[in-house]
Amino acid sequence: MRKTMILTLLTCSLVFAGCSNNADSKVNSAEPDQTAQQTATAQAPATTLETTPVTTPEATPEETSPAIGQEPAAGSMKQDYLKKLDKIEEGLTDLQALSDEGTTASMIEAADKEYGRWDAALNEIYQVLKQQLPKDEMAKLKEKQLKWITERDETAAKAAAEFEGGTMEPLEYAATQSGVTKERCYELVELYMK
Template sequence: MKKAIITTLLISSLLLSGCGNNEAGNGYAAAPEQTGAESSATPEATPAATAVATVQPTPEATTTAAPSPETTAEATPEPEASTRQAYFDKLDKIEEGLSDLKAISDKGTTLAMSVAAVQENERWDKALNEIYQVLKQQLPEAEMAKLKEEQRNWITLRDETAAKEAAKYEGGTAEGLEYAITLASVTRDRCYKLVELYMD
């Protein structure tokens, strides 16, 4: 009887320990022990490996589709038009932004109109200098040297034109006003001309 109880306990403990280590009972197939000949064969996939395998993207899914020519053209504007157009837009905004100076000019005094004209010229002159700096970076050295000489001649012409227009009012209060108005107008025209002729 004692022998039967000990045998039953041993069998029970073996069964319990066997159940705890049984991977098949936990949802996993037990991997058979591989011998040298069997190791080169593909082992059976476990449920976890199967799940991973089904989630892996196919080569078709991982390749990125090349953008169509139409999409590329829309996303990146042509370099020739982009900088030039950006500066035309910038100059147009300066033009639109001059409305704040109209309020000063509308005061009707020569002094107020002169202040507005000087400020307008300063805005155009600043834009001209910015354009010139961009052109220094874009143009080949020989072309830039030519433009530099052209710009010196233009400055002389600008000053002469402003002086000539102002001379119509020589000795009057409008002389300085006309000089400032002409400087602003000629500088504005030069900004547009440089962008049109030289900007990429």
């Protein structure tokens, strides 16, 4: 039991550390686990396709991307958003102290906050793409995005099912959602943004 707990904490630490910003990563699909999904869903915010502004502690006015609907002064919006996503990753260090408290509750809180930041970034990117893409292309992306949301939740439920009934179940769910959502942010910027 102790080995399992230590292994889980190490795994969670790696997830929180954000091992890579590799935009080529693919979203894994998984079989749904209704019990784990229902339990963990109560712990994590739901993804919507609405706009939510993204802020990071280190961002200064010169470093932030333009407001939605405004063209950047120089460079491409794609590059601006890649930088913005990198800043979100760097800004996650403020959650490390919460995670380091060592209680499951504090680690879950940190994972939920991390997921919330990536989810907000994803929603902002989606809103920018709604303005940039032609209607027919946006309609296709909307279908893909709705399918991706289901796959994200199934992937998180499958990962959390390994800890079914335990205190680590909601932590694993939120951490997996966070990692998959981060990958999707980079993927959308790389594939669709101009």
